[in-house]
Amino acid sequence: MDGIKGKVVAITGASSGIGEAIARHLAGLGARVVLGARRVDNLKGIVAAISADGGQAVYKKLDVTDTEDVLAFANYAVEQYGTLDVFVNNAGLMPLSMVNNYKVAEWHRMIDVNVKGVLHGIAAALPIFEAKDSGQFVNITSVGDRWVGPTSTVYSATKFAVRAISDGLRQEVSGNIRVTLVAPGPTESELAETISDPALKQLAIEKFRTDLLPAAAIARAVAYAVSQPADVDVNEIVVRPTAQK
Numbered sequence: 001m002d003g004i005k006g007k008v009v010a011i012t013g014a015s016s017g018i019g020e021a022i023a024r025h026l027a028g029l030g031a032r033v034v035l036g037a038r039r040v041d042n043l044k045g046i047v048a049a050i051s052a053d054g055g056q057a058v059y060k061k062l063d064v065t066d067t068e069d070v071l072a073f074a075n076y077a078v079e080q081y082g083t084l085d086v087f088v089n090n091a092g093l094m095p096l097s098m099v100n101n102y103k104v105a106e107w108h109r110m111i112d113v114n115v116k117g118v119l120h121g122i123a124a125a126l127p128i129f130e131a132k133d134s135g136q137f138v139n140i141t142s143v144g145d146r147w148v149g150p151t152s153t154v155y156s157a158t159k160f161a162v163r164a165i166s167d168g169l170r171q172e173v174s175g176n177i178r179v180t181l182v183a184p185g186p187t188e189s190e191l192a193e194t195i196s197d198p199a200l201k202q203l204a205i206e207k208f209r210t211d212l213l214p215a216a217a218i219a220r221a222v223a224y225a226v227s228q229p230a231d232v233d234v235n236e237i238v239v240r241p242t243a244q245k
C-alpha cells in the first residue's frame, strides 16, 4: 500500500491481539516495525514470523508505565532504522468491575497503562517528530471512549481520557504531525484475561463470544490512516462488528 512502505512504525502492546495484528499487517505492507511489550517470548516469535515472511521487524522489552522505558523504546526505533514515522499507543488492559467492588489497585493499573502509558508514548515520540516536523500518532481507544455501561466506568474513563488527549494533541502540534484515534468495538484478543472477577470474565466472554471483530480488521483501519498522503489527517476511525448496533 502506497504511503506505508519503508515507514518506521513503533507499536506498544505488540505481544498479542490488536498490537500483534497491526505489526504483522503493516510489516506485510512494507513498514519497518518495532514491537514493544513485556512478554519478550511472544515478541520474539512474532518478529521471527514477520522476518520469515520477508518483513522487517525488531522488538524491545517495554513497560509503558515506566517513562524511561518508553523513551528508550522510541529511541530504539531511531537507532535501528534511522527514524520514527508512526507511534502506535496500543497497550491497554480492561479489568472490568463494578465501582462498589472497590478494586482500587485495578483502577490504578488501568490509569497507569491506558492513560499514563499513552502520555509516556507522546512524551517519547513527539520530540522526534518535532525535530523532523513530521510523524503520526495512532492512539487505540475503544468504543468505550464515547460510551459507558455498568462495569466499564473506570475503563471507559481511561478511554475518554485518551480521546481527549488525542484531540488536544492534534490541535497543539505543528501542521505536519498527525494524530489518529482508532476506536475498536469488541475484537478477538486476550483482553478479557485482564478481568479478575471470574463471573464477570465469563459474562464478558459469553457476551462477546459471537460477532467479534478479527484483530486484522483494526490493523486494516490503522493501515488506512497511515497510508494517507501527508496532508490528510484521518482524525478518528470507529470500527464495530456489523451485527452490533
Ligand code: NDP
Binding pocket: 012, 013, 014, 015, 016, 017, 018, 019, 036, 037, 038, 039, 040, 062, 063, 064, 065, 090, 091, 092, 093, 094, 113, 140, 141, 142, 143, 183, 184, 185, 186, 187, 188, 189, 190, 191, 192
Ligand atoms: P490484548 O490483551 O491481547 O493486548 C494488550 C497488549 O497490551 C498486550 O500486548 C500486552 O503485552 C500489552 N500491555 C499490557 N500492559 C502493558 C504494559 N504495562 N507495558 C507494555 N505493554 C503492556 O488485548 P487487545 O489487543 O484487545 O488490546 C489492545 C488495545 O485495544 C487496548 O488498548 C484495548 O483497550 C483496546 N481495545 C480492545 C478491544 C477488544 O475488544 N479487544 C476493544 C476496544 C479497544 P504484555 O502483557 O506482553 O506487556
